[in-house]
Each structure stands twice: as structure tokens, then as C-alpha cells.
Amino acid sequence: MEIASVIVDVPTKQTDRVFDYIIPEQWGGVIQPGMRVIVPFGPRNIQGFVIGLKAESEIKKLREILEPMDLEPVLNKELLELGDWLTDHTLCFKIFAYQVMLPAALKAKYEKKVKLAADTAVTELPLQLQPFFEHEDMLDWEAALKNGIVPLLQKEAAKGQLEVIYLVKERVKKKQQKYVKPSMTLAELSKEIDRIPANAEKQRQILRFFIENYHEIELRKLVSEVKTSTSTVKALVEKKLLTEFEMEVYRNPFAHRTFERTKPLPLTDAQQTAIAPILDAIERNQHEVFLLYGVTGSGKTEIYLQSIQEVIEKGQEAIVLVPEISLTPQMVNRFKGRFGDLVAVLHSGLSAGEKYDEWRKIQRKEVKVAVGARSAIFAPFENIGIMIIDEEHETSYKQEEMPRYHARDVAIERALNYNCPVVLGSATPSLESFARAQKKVYHLLSLPNRMNNQSLPSVEIIDMREELREGNRSMFSRKLFEMLKDRIEKKQQSVLFLNKRGHSSFVMCRDCGYVMNCPNCDISLTYHRVNEHMKCHYCGYESYVPKHCPECNSEYIRYFGTGTQKVEEELGKILPEARVIRMDVDTTGKKGSHERLLTDFKDGKADILLGTQMIAKGLDFPNITLVGVLSADTMLHLPDFRASEKTFQLLTQVSGRAGRHQLPGEVIIQTYTPEHYSVVLAGKQDYDLFYQQEMLIRKTRQYPPFYYLSLITVSHEQLITVVSEMEKVVKHIRSHVSSGTVVLGPAASPIPRINNRYRYQCLIKYKREPNLIKILKTILDQYQKDTKSGLQVSIDVNPFILM
Ligand code: ADP
Ligand code: ZN
Ligand code: ZN
Numbered sequence: 187m188e189i190a191s192v193i194v195d196v197p198t199k200q201t202d203r204v205f206d207y208i209i210p211e212q213w214g215g216v217i218q219p220g221m222r223v224i225v226p227f228g229p230r231n232i233q234g235f236v237i238g239l240k241a242e243s244e245i246k247k248l249r250e251i252l253e254p255m256d257l258e259p260v261l262n263k264e265l266l267e268l269g270d271w272l273t274d275h276t277l278c279f280k281i282f283a284y285q286v287m288l289p290a291a292l293k294a295k296y297e298k299k300v301k302l303a304a305d306t307a308v309t310e311l312p313l314q315l316q317p318f319f320e321h322e323d324m325l326d327w328e329a330a331l332k333n334g335i336v337p338l339l340q341k342e343a344a345k346g347q348l349e350v351i352y353l354v355k356e357r358v359k360k361k362q363q364k365y366v367k368p369s370m371t372l373a374e375l376s377k378e379i380d381r382i383p384a385n386a387e388k389q390r391q392i393l394r395f396f397i398e399n400y401h402e403i404e405l406r407k408l409v410s411e412v413k414t415s416t417s418t419v420k421a422l423v424e425k426k427l428l429t430e431f432e433m434e435v436y437r438n439p440f441a442h443r444t445f446e447r448t449k450p451l452p453l454t455d456a457q458q459t460a461i462a463p464i465l466d467a468i469e470r471n472q473h474e475v476f477l478l479y480g481v482t483g484s485g486k487t488e489i490y491l492q493s494i495q496e497v498i499e500k501g502q503e504a505i506v507l508v509p510e511i512s513l514t515p516q517m518v519n520r521f522k523g524r525f526g527d528l529v530a531v532l533h534s535g536l537s538a539g540e541k542y543d544e545w546r547k548i549q550r551k552e553v554k555v556a557v558g559a560r561s562a563i564f565a566p567f568e569n570i571g572i573m574i575i576d577e578e579h580e581t582s583y584k585q586e587e588m589p590r591y592h593a594r595d596v597a598i599e600r601a602l603n604y605n606c607p608v609v610l611g612s613a614t615p616s617l618e619s620f621a622r623a624q625k626k627v628y629h630l631l632s633l634p635n636r637m638n639n640q641s642l643p644s645v646e647i648i649d650m651r652e653e654l655r656e657g658n659r660s661m662f663s664r665k666l667f668e669m670l671k672d673r674i675e676k677k678q679q680s681v682l683f684l685n686k687r688g689h690s691s692f693v694m695c696r697d698c699g700y701v702m703n704c705p706n707c708d709i710s711l712t713y714h715r716v717n718e719h720m721k722c723h724y725c726g727y728e729s730y731v732p733k734h735c736p737e738c739n740s741e742y743i744r745y746f747g748t749g750t751q752k753v754e755e756e757l758g759k760i761l762p763e764a765r766v767i768r769m770d771v772d773t774t775g776k777k778g779s780h781e782r783l784l785t786d787f788k789d790g791k792a793d794i795l796l797g798t799q800m801i802a803k804g805l806d807f808p809n810i811t812l813v814g815v816l817s818a819d820t821m822l823h824l825p826d827f828r829a830s831e832k833t834f835q836l837l838t839q840v841s842g843r844a845g846r847h848q849l850p851g852e853v854i855i856q857t858y859t860p861e862h863y864s865v866v867l868a869g870k871q872d873y874d875l876f877y878q879q880e881m882l883i884r885k886t887r888q889y890p891p892f893y894y895l896s897l898i899t900v901s902h903e904q905l906i907t908v909v910s911e912m913e914k915v916v917k918h919i920r921s922h923v924s925s926g927t928v929v930l931g932p933a934a935s936p937i938p939r940i941n942n943r944y945r946y947q948c949l950i951k952y953k954r955e956p957n958l959i960k961i962l963k964t965i966l967d968q969y970q971k972d973t974k975s976g977l978q979v980s981i982d983v984n985p986f987i988l989m
Pocket of ligand 1: 454482
């Protein structure tokens with residue numbers, strides 16, 4: 187007897203273990219580790235992953251696997267093992283570790299149905315129910331609800347006439363297309379053509395087409411080329427002259443685009459020095475982590491491309507990670523331009539079906555390069571030669587839900603397995619990475635200059651408090667206004683950048699200062715202009731915008747915060763001649779609109795591009811000579827020890843958008859805190875000094891990279907329960923960790939209540955704590971098993987959000 191060990195799709199503590207199932211005889215030899223299967227679980231049928239096979243089990247009464255969902259494993263051996271590693275290092279349920287590696291299309295969808303019992307005839311049901319089961323012996327649960335017949339169905343189910351079943355469905359199907367081909371030889375076909383009746387001229391034309399083009403053709407194409415109809419083709423299929431069949435095709439999101447092929451550029455001396463150790467590591471199959479530190483425009487991408495070239499020539503594969511917002515068509519073009527069809531692209535702009543198709547190309551080894559956002563790090567290649575993470579400092583590489591992994595850690599773990607190099611690239615490396623490079627844990631490679639030694643743009647910092655003092659209440663300083671005007675006259679382009687992160691539009695009463703808060707969470711509601719709504723981003727609570735202040739009844743209740751739309755309106759007033767393109771979540775929601783707006787700007791259809799951080803990356807147009815940052819400091823005041831680092835990175839990043847080509851560039855940064863070192867040093871584009879200064883602060887405050895962090899958050903509806911349970915947790919941890927470790931808490935979380943649940947946290951800072959994962963696990967075990975208490979515990983190892 188063959189037995190499969192299965193991880194089931196039920197994410198709870200109790201089910202976070204292996205369940206054994208018998209492999210029925212008919213599936214013997216078919217079902218393998220890494221395949222998805224449908225298994226009975228309690229009263230339901232659900233999806234599971236087979237992670238191993240064995241001959242016997244300690245469990246006596248085993249149930250059988252119902253059927254496989256795959257013909258070949260979707261997770262190879264390496265990825266199955268990586269799942270163990272993810273589970274251990276991020277403390278997640280195993281099922282999440284496997285699901286995160288696969289495209290969403292492979293996640294099961296469950297359909298609840300009511301089915302006629304096997305030995306029951308429709309006529310045995312009450313008259314009222316019969317029509318629902320006349321045509322099919324199954325009824326959708328949704329339809330039952332809609333028709334209000336659930337109580338009736340329940341009665342019949344109790345009698346055993348009906349049963350409730352769960353069907354496991356694929357979310358997305360492989361896309362099939364109809365093809366037609368001749369059923370006989372060319373000679374036979376020529377004979378058959380004479381037998382076609384004279385009045386069937388179209389049929390004859392189709393056969394003539396096949397005599398001239400003796401091969402299969404897509405049905406739709408045939409119909410349009412011969413100018414006929416599908417029914418005419420079908421007639422020939424029925425006469426057995428032609429055969430119709432289906433073939434899998436890929437949804438191609440790039441079908442409408444052609445890629446200009448590019449050749450490797452002769453490298454500059456600096457590039458050659460930087461690439462040599464990478465090529466050497468590839469050559470010798472040696473694992474090493476490189477930190478490629480170079481300003482924007484210094485030629486990092488060309489180094490990626492030529493390293494990948496080497497890997498492909500060796501017969502190996504490459505994974506390239508790019509932050510979601512820089513996965514622009516321009517970025518993709520650079521890889522497709524160099525490697526053509528050998529590139530698969532995975533990003534959230536694709537439909538689930540398109541993403542699945544791109545993933546399939548990787549799985550079938552039809553491509554050699556996977557370019558994508560965070561989760562592309564799980565691309566199912568089996569002979570990886572290099573992994574590249576561009577803009578390695580981006581916080582979006584950390585996933586904020588289970589499994590809470592960092593793509594950099596996963597890359598290094600996989601690279602160890604394949605003995606291949608990892609390249610981390612950035613103009614403003616994360617402090618963690620730069621510190622590791624200083625300690626020679628990573629191999630530092632520098633590209634200090636821009637290509638052709640173009641100068642960096644000149645940056646001017648404007649003190650907005652000064653503007654206010656001199657009577658300028660506008661969101662544009664006088665300097666920025668004049669420069670915008672100047673660029674329009676010179677027919678050059680400007681980019682205006684609004685730092686929206688950590689800055690939402692809220693509603694406040696101008697008379698009494700009342701702010702509309704969410705009744706369930708201790709946080710202000712966000713104003714949404716589209717439907718004049720207030721919404722809570724944590725629990726989803728929605729409300730209308732009040733006409734009068736609920737506190738003092740004043741009618742001067744307004745929304746605050748400078749949204750892009752508001753900036754656009756003001757631009758219209760002060761620079762009516764300016765043509766403005768606005769890019770934000772509202773204008774880029776539709777598929778392809780992001781690309782269209784950028785193309786319009788590139789084609790000179792506007793003078794000013796206005797947007798949020800989504801425009802901070804990847805823009806590389808020759809005519810941009812001015813970049814304006816409207817408010818540099820909105821992020822500085824967040825409760826986040828990385829606030830300065832993020833501000834510095836973002837300001838440096840946007841500044842790099844100006845003057846990348848012949849025309850020199852200028853940057854204006856408006857701020858209310860011009861003396862803050864992250865603003866001053868970003869203005870000077872001085873990463874090294876910023877690094878030194880920030881490291882001093884991290885050291886005294888005991889933050890990374892000097893200490894590691896782990897964050898425990900406990901939530902419950904009763905404040906008293908949260909506090910007392912958190913106290914127990916803190917006590918437990920304190921008694922188990924070494925003396926150098928700092929345990930902070932219990933303390934209320936920066937957002938003390940979400941969705942009517944009070945939140946308390948404990949922050950652990952440590953240098954070396956080999957047993958910490960074990961300690962944290964016992965805490966999780968204890969609380970997750972006890973679901974009745976209503977207590978929720980979450981643990982984030984190396985957190986990026988401390989709220
Ligand atoms: P980064 O990735 O560091 O921002 P890129 O690789 O995009 O830099 O290079 C900036 C510009 O310089 C691009 O337009 C690129 O085509 C060009 N470039 C890069 N390397 C070379 C080279 N060796 N010779 C000529 N041009 C180059
Ligand atoms: Zn008021
Ligand atoms: Zn809320």
C-alpha cells in the first residue's frame with residue numbers, strides 16, 4: 187500500500203501538520219511529492235499538497251486521496267524543502283509557505299453544492315424542490331440561498347435525500363484554442379476536392395487553402411483568411427476531411443508590443459571592475475552575495491544584463507527582482523530587448539491567467555529569465571545561476587502577511603542550494619546590507635559615477651516655513667513656481683512629486699479641530715474623493731462626510747492633506763497654460779493606463795508629470811530637467827525607526843530622475859524641516875555621510891543593523907485580557923533569553939485598537955539568541971491552540987512595520 191503525506195488547505199494550528207492518506211490503486215505511480223491533490227477532510231473535500239510518500243502509517247483508519255489536481259508536481263524537491271525553511275524562519279503555517287510559492291491561479295476555490303443522494307430520484311423530493319434538480323443532480327449553494335429554499339433542503343438532507351458537498355475547483359484554466367488540420371494526405375485531399383458539390387464553393391475554398399498550406403491552423407484564423415464561417419469548417423470536419431482539436435496557448439500580455447533587440451554594450455572600466463568578481467563566481471559555481479552600490483544611471487542594469495548573459499550561456503537560469511512600482515514597461519523592455527522570448531515577467535498588473543501562463547513557461551523551462559516583484563523569488567527554476575535584487579533597500583521585498591518573509595533572505599537560501607551568486611543593487615543600500623558589506627560578509631562593488639560622468643543634478647532645499655512667514659500660503663514655493671514657468675517656456679519637462687506615504691487625507695473641523703476617527707480603530711478615517719466617502723484602511727468601516735461638525739456643529743469641516751488632485755487644481759490656477767498628467771491610484775487603476783500616461787509624457791503631450799511615489803522610479807526621459815518634491819518630510823514623523831532612512835532613499839531616488847541625458851537637471855525639495863540630516867544629506871546626494879550618521883543613531887538606540895528585532899503583537903476585545911496576557915508573554919521571554927537581549931513591553935501598539943480589538947506589543951532586540959525561534963514557537967503554540975480565548979497572537983521576525 188502506498189501512503190501520501192499531505193499538508194491540507196486549512197490554515198489553523200491544529201491542522202498545521204502532516205495528514206496521511208491512502209493512494210488509491212488507480213493513482214499508484216501517478217501521485218508524487220509536490221503535487222496538489224483533492225482529499226476528504228471532515229465532511230468536506232479540500233486541496234492539499236503531497237509532501238512525501240511512504241509505505242506505512244501509524245494511523246490505522248486512513249482515508250483515500252480522491253484525485254490528483256496535477257499531472258506533474260507544481261513544487262519541486264528544492265521548493266518543498268524551502269517550504270520547511272520558510273515555516274521555521276517566519277513561524278508560519280506550512281500551507282502558507284507552499285501557497286506563496288505558486289501563482290494565485292493554483293490556489294483552490296471551493297464551491298458548495300447540494301447534491302441529490304445516489305439512491306434518490308428527483309420525484310421523491312417535495313414538489314417545490316423538484317425543478318431545481320431536474321436538469322442536474324447538483325445545485326449551487328448560492329442559488330439555494332437566493333431562492334430561499336435552504337430550510338427545505340435541510341429537511342431533505344436530514345432524511346438523507348440530499349447531501350452537501352464541496353467541489354474543489356481550479357481558479358484559472360489553461361487557455362485552449364481550437365485548431366483545424368487536414369485528416370488525410372495531400373494527394374487524398376486533392377481527390378476529395380472534386381467530390382464537393384458545386385453549390386458548396388466555400389467548402390472547396392477551404393480545402394484549396396489546406397492544399398496550399400498543408401498544416402494545422404487556428405480555427406479563427408482560418409475563418410478570417412478564407413472569409414468563411416465556422417459552420418462551413420464544421421461541415422468539413424463532419425465529413426471527416428478535416429480534424430478539429432484543441433491546443434494550449436499562452437495568454438500573452440505583451441502580444442501587442444514589439445521589442446527592439448539590443449546588444450551588450452562595451453563596458454566602461456568601472457563596470458568591468460565591478461562585473462569581474464560576479465562573472466568569476468558564476469564561472470566557479472560559487473555562492474557569494476554582492477552589493478552593487480552605484481548611483482542611478484551608473485550602469486547597474488547593464489551589469490545585470492551581461493551577468494545574466496553569462497549564466498544563460500552556461501545553460502543556467504536567472505531570477506531578477508524589481509520592486510512592483512518599478513516594474514514598468516521600460517524596465518521589462520530592457521530584459522526582453524536583450525533576451526527576447528527567454529524572459530517571463532511576473533507582476534501584479536497581469537491577470538491571474540496571464541500570471542499563471544508566465545509561471546508555466548518557467549516551470550516548463552521554456553524561458554531562462556524570470557523578472558518580477560517579490561514573489562518571483564520562488565520561480566520554479568531548477569538550475570539557477572544567479573539571483574539579482576534591484577533596489578534592494580525597498581521595503582516591499584518584505585511580505586507583511588504570513589509567511590512574513592524577506593525576498594533577500596529567500597534569495598540567499600536558494601543561492602546556497604544552487605551555489606550561485608546573489609547580486610543586490612542599489613544607489614542607497616539598506617543600512618543592514620551596507621553594514622554587512624563593510625564587515626565583508628557581502629562583497630562590495632561600487633560604481634561611483636554616472637555613465638559618461640554626467641553630473642548629478644543640483645539640489646536646492648526650500649524652507650516652507652520661511653515661505654509662510656513671507657506671506658506665501660500656496661503649496662508651491664516662489665522658487666519652484668518660477669522654475670516651473672521657466673521650463674514651460676523652454677519647452678522642457680518637469681516632474682512633481684508628492685510624498686503620500688504616511689500621509690492621508692483626513693477630515694478635520696477648522697473651528698474646533700475635531701478629526702473623524704474610525705469607531706472601531708484608533709485611527710483617523712481616510713477621505714476618498716471618488717464617492718465622497720470616509721474609509722478606515724484597517725477595518726474597512728465606511729461613512730459619509732458630515733456636512734456639520736459632530737462636535738461643535740460648525741460647517742467648516744473640510745478634508746485636509748494634499749492629494750494629487752488638489753495639487754492639480756492649484757496648478758490649474760497658478761499655471762493655467764501648463765499641460766499636466768496626473769499619475770496616482772485614481773488615474774492608473776485601469777489596466778495599461780500606467781503605461782499610456784507615461785508614453786504620453788514621453789511623447790511630449792504634457793509639461794508636468796504629477797504623481798505619488800509610483801513615479802519615483804524608472805522614469806528616464808531626456809527632456810526632464812526639473813524635479814520638484816512638494817513636501818519632503820511627511821514620512822519623518824511616523825513611529826518607525828527607519829523613517830530617516832526611507833526619507834533619504836526616496837529623496838535621493840526622485841532627485842535622480844532629473845538630467846539623466848544631455849540637458850542638466852535641477853531639483854527643488856520643499857520641506858518644513860530643512861535642518862533634518864536626512865533632508866540635508868539627500869540634497870547633497872551623500873550616502874556615505876548619511877550612513878555614518880544614521881549608524882550612530884541606530885547604535886545608541888539599539889536598532890538594526892546592530893540588533894535584530896522580533897515583534898510580538900497580542901490582540902483581544904478586552905483591554906484587561908490583552909494587558910495581562912502580554913505580561914505573561916513578556917515574563918516568559920525575559921526568563922528565557924540571554925542577558926544582552928532587550929525585551930520592551932508590554933506597550934500599547936502605535937495603533938492601539940483595530941477592528942474593536944485592543945493591541946499590545948512586545949519588541950525583542952537581540953544580537954545573538956540561537957533559541958529565540960524555539961521560544962517564540964512555544965508562545966505561538968500555546969495561544970494558537972487555544973482558539974476559545976479569542977486571543978490573537980502574531981509574531982514578526984525582522985519586522986518592517988512596527989505599528
Ligand atoms: P542604473 O541601472 O545604474 O540606473 P543603467 O544601466 O540604466 O544604470 O545605465 C544608465 C544609462 O547608461 C542607460 O541608458 C544605459 O543604456 C547606459 N549605459 C549603461 N552601460 C553603458 C555602457 N557600457 N556604454 C554605454 N552606455 C551605457
Ligand atoms: Zn467642530
Ligand atoms: Zn477601522
